[in-house]
Amino acid sequence: MSEAATRKPAERKRGSGVQFVYNVLRDEILDLALAPGTPIDEIQLAQRLSMSRTPIREALVRLAGEGLVTTLPNRSTVVANIDFLNLHTFFDALTLMYRVTTRLAALNHQADDLVTIRARQAEFAKAVEDQDALAMIATNREFHAAIAAAARNPYYESLFLRLLDEGRRLLRLYYSSFNDQLPQRYVVEHEDMIASIEARDVEKADALANEHADQIVEQIRNMIARDHRQKIAL
Amino acid sequence: MSEAATRKPAERKRGSGVQFVYNVLRDEILDLALAPGTPIDEIQLAQRLSMSRTPIREALVRLAGEGLVTTLPNRSTVVANIDFLNLHTFFDALTLMYRVTTRLAALNHQADDLVTIRARQAEFAKAVEDQDALAMIATNREFHAAIAAAARNPYYESLFLRLLDEGRRLLRLYYSSFNDQLPQRYVVEHEDMIASIEARDVEKADALANEHADQIVEQIRNMIARDHRQKIAL
DNA sequence: TGTATTTTTTTTGTCGACACAAATTTTCGC
DNA sequence: GCGAAAATTTGTGTCGACAAAAAAAATACA
Structure with a gap:
C-alpha cells in the first residue's frame, strides 16, 4: 500500500473525491506501485480510500481516457500494459513532441516562462548531482513539461505530457541502471536548449531537442536491450 | 431534440449505457446541435435518454477528457467553446498531424489499408459530386482517419482524431459557404496522396499532405474572415 | 426604488443497494 | 476419477435517494 492510501479516512472537501482518487491511482501507476496488468478492484479501492464506488469509477474513466488503464467490459479494469513490441511508435511521437514543443517555446515563450524552466532545470541538476535516479526521472519530466507550457499549444502539450508520463513508467522499470550512463551530459544539453530558447533561435532549439531526444x-x-528477461511477458 | 434522443426508452444491453450517451452527446456537440457554451443538465439528459445519472456522468467525464465539454466544479458542465483567439495553435497541430500521419501511412501501410482509404475517398468524391457540404465534411474526416489508421501510431492517431473532430465542429459553423470554394481540387489532392502512399514515396506524401493542410x-x-459577426462572442 | 441579506430552489457530488454478467466452485452422471 | 452441467460467488453496471453547494428568488432595510 502506498503512502497516499493511508490518508485520513473522512473529511474531504466535496467535489475533490474524483480528483483525489485520480491522483492516487495515477501516481501508483506511473511509479509502478501498481504493476502493468494488475486488476483494479473498485470495491477494494473504495474501502482503501474510504469513499463510495461512484467517484472511483469516474476517476477510472478518466484514466482510461489517458490510456493508463484498460477497461474490460463487465470485467475488472486493469493497469495498462507496456507495449514493448510497439515502442518505436512511442519513441517516434516522443521525439517529435520534444522537437515541436522546444521549437515553439523558442518562438512563443514569455519572460516568466524562462524563470520556471530554469527552476526545473536546477532541480534536475540537483537530482543528477545527488545521483538520485528516481528524482532525475521526475525532474526531467517537469523540465520538459515547463518548456511545453511555454510553447503555448495545448494540443501538443497534452500529447507530450501523456508521452512523458508513459516514459516515466518505462524509465521506472530500469531506473537502477539510470545512473551509470552519463547523466551529466543531459544537464549540459538542457542548458543549451534553454539558451537557444532564450535567444529565440528556433532552428537551433529544434536541432538540440532532436539530439536530446x-x-x-x-x-x-x-x-531494454541489456535486459533480456521478460520483455514479452509484460 | 436530435434523432438519436428519441430512441426506444427501455431495453438496452447492460454495459452499453455509457457508450450510448457518449455517442449521442458527441454527435450533437460535433454537429453543433448543442451550441458551444450550452450547459448540460444531467437530470434532463437522464430523462431524455431514460437512464440514471450515473452513466451520464461517466460519459461526461470521458467527453471532458477529450476537451469536448468543460466541467465547472459544483456547477453545470458546458459544451466546450470554440477558441477563435487561439485557432493558430489548432491549425499548427492539424497541419503537423496531416503530415505525420500521411508520411507514416506511406511507410507503414498494408495492403488492405489502401482498400479502406480508397473506399473513404470514393465516399468523399460522391459528396463533392452531390454538392453536399455536410457529407463532404464528414467523409473528409473519415478519409484522413483511415490514413491515420494506416500510419500505425496510436499517439498520432488519437491526437489527429481529436483535431479532426474539432475541425468538424468548426467547419459545421460555416458549412453553407463550403461549396463555393473549389472542392473538386480536394478530390484530386486526395488522389495524389493515395498514389504517393501506395508508391511508399514518403517525401512526396509529406509534401502533398502539407499542401493539402x-x-x-x-x-x-x-x-472566418468573411464572417465578421460574433467571433469573440462564442 | 435600489441594495444587502435571508430563504428557497435547483443541480451537482456522493452514497448504499440491487441486478446482471462472468468466473469459480460444486454437484452430478458416467 | 473425469468431464459437463448447475449452483455459488465475485464484481461490475445501473439505479434512486440524500446532502452540500451554488444560483435564484424573496424579503428586509435604507
Whole structure:
C-alpha cells in the first residue's frame, strides 16, 4: 500500500473525491506501485480510500481516457500494459513532441516562462548531482513539461505530457541502471536548449531537442536491450 | 431534440449505457446541435435518454477528457467553446498531424489499408459530386482517419482524431459557404496522396499532405474572415 | 426604488443497494 | 476419477435517494 492510501479516512472537501482518487491511482501507476496488468478492484479501492464506488469509477474513466488503464467490459479494469513490441511508435511521437514543443517555446515563450524552466532545470541538476535516479526521472519530466507550457499549444502539450508520463513508467522499470550512463551530459544539453530558447533561435532549439531526444531514446533502448528477461511477458 | 434522443426508452444491453450517451452527446456537440457554451443538465439528459445519472456522468467525464465539454466544479458542465483567439495553435497541430500521419501511412501501410482509404475517398468524391457540404465534411474526416489508421501510431492517431473532430465542429459553423470554394481540387489532392502512399514515396506524401493542410487551413481562414459577426462572442 | 441579506430552489457530488454478467466452485452422471 | 452441467460467488453496471453547494428568488432595510 502506498503512502497516499493511508490518508485520513473522512473529511474531504466535496467535489475533490474524483480528483483525489485520480491522483492516487495515477501516481501508483506511473511509479509502478501498481504493476502493468494488475486488476483494479473498485470495491477494494473504495474501502482503501474510504469513499463510495461512484467517484472511483469516474476517476477510472478518466484514466482510461489517458490510456493508463484498460477497461474490460463487465470485467475488472486493469493497469495498462507496456507495449514493448510497439515502442518505436512511442519513441517516434516522443521525439517529435520534444522537437515541436522546444521549437515553439523558442518562438512563443514569455519572460516568466524562462524563470520556471530554469527552476526545473536546477532541480534536475540537483537530482543528477545527488545521483538520485528516481528524482532525475521526475525532474526531467517537469523540465520538459515547463518548456511545453511555454510553447503555448495545448494540443501538443497534452500529447507530450501523456508521452512523458508513459516514459516515466518505462524509465521506472530500469531506473537502477539510470545512473551509470552519463547523466551529466543531459544537464549540459538542457542548458543549451534553454539558451537557444532564450535567444529565440528556433532552428537551433529544434536541432538540440532532436539530439536530446535521440540521446534519451538511445539510452532507453540500451537499457531494454541489456535486459533480456521478460520483455514479452509484460 | 436530435434523432438519436428519441430512441426506444427501455431495453438496452447492460454495459452499453455509457457508450450510448457518449455517442449521442458527441454527435450533437460535433454537429453543433448543442451550441458551444450550452450547459448540460444531467437530470434532463437522464430523462431524455431514460437512464440514471450515473452513466451520464461517466460519459461526461470521458467527453471532458477529450476537451469536448468543460466541467465547472459544483456547477453545470458546458459544451466546450470554440477558441477563435487561439485557432493558430489548432491549425499548427492539424497541419503537423496531416503530415505525420500521411508520411507514416506511406511507410507503414498494408495492403488492405489502401482498400479502406480508397473506399473513404470514393465516399468523399460522391459528396463533392452531390454538392453536399455536410457529407463532404464528414467523409473528409473519415478519409484522413483511415490514413491515420494506416500510419500505425496510436499517439498520432488519437491526437489527429481529436483535431479532426474539432475541425468538424468548426467547419459545421460555416458549412453553407463550403461549396463555393473549389472542392473538386480536394478530390484530386486526395488522389495524389493515395498514389504517393501506395508508391511508399514518403517525401512526396509529406509534401502533398502539407499542401493539402495549407489549402484547408486557408479555406477555413477565409470563411472566418468573411464572417465578421460574433467571433469573440462564442 | 435600489441594495444587502435571508430563504428557497435547483443541480451537482456522493452514497448504499440491487441486478446482471462472468468466473469459480460444486454437484452430478458416467 | 473425469468431464459437463448447475449452483455459488465475485464484481461490475445501473439505479434512486440524500446532502452540500451554488444560483435564484424573496424579503428586509435604507
